[in-house]
């Protein structure tokens with residue numbers, strides 16, 4: 001088996017290969033003067049079972065994945081691990097005339113097997129033309145949370161979409177759990193309904209599948225601190241953390257931000273490498 005990391009998942013590929021006692025294959029990634037992307041795998045993949053690891057956070061990342069699959073045309077099999085799949089939130093036609101962007105992306109990824117990690121909406125897996133499985137990082141998140149020095153903690157999901165994952169994490173840790181009601185007004189603005197939740201004097205850990213603009217978490221932090229929460233930690237699987245999300249979260253009063261390395265950011269202190277390697 002050969003592990004090959006794309007430009008967005010170099011560290012995760014290295015960590016996954018290490019879990020398997022291997023070294024990742026080295027590739028070159030650059031751009032032509034006109035900004036088109038170039039890539040080259042620096043090993044012979046003919047006849048090999050190849051595992052490509054590449055999150056598709058940007059359009060360029062997505063095209064890199066397609067280039068990598070094509071570069072492995074002579075491999076025996078190609079498994080794509082897409083730890084964070086971009087466009088997964090566009091899983092429906094919200095207005096007439098819109099594409100289902102997640103379906104467009106899934107249809108373009110042609111290989112033998114696919115893994116995602118906590119994909120935003122599991123029904124997207126059906127759009128792939130090969131067997132696709134979603135891996136759940138909630139156990140790893142739970143491990144991290146258990147290492148925090150928390151006072152009478154409660155885990156909270158900011159909306160129903162992530163409720164199952166957060167409840168599972170809380171059950172594993174045997175700590176309280178609740179879920180907020182969220183209504184999205186626009187790409188960067190949400191309203192979170194207050195709940196009859198007593199967080200006074202307690203440490204709260206908010207967990208979402210992803211943090212993009214930070215709007216959801218900022219609203220939640222405001223509510224929790226107004227309700228007397230002691231400290232509010234913010235966690236997610238996918239740290240998209242677009243624009244000024246990080247300073248917004250700290251300015252709102254977050255005590256810490258943690259995430260996995262499905263997207264490689266400064267906050268990615270939890271690795272999903274073992275989750276991936278255990279399933280290959």
Ligand code: R5P
Nearest residue numbers: 161210211212213214215216
């Ligand atoms: C949406 O349903 C997701 O689970 C996240 O809550 C959302 O994408 C977070 O986005 P933002 O950080 O921009 O509020």
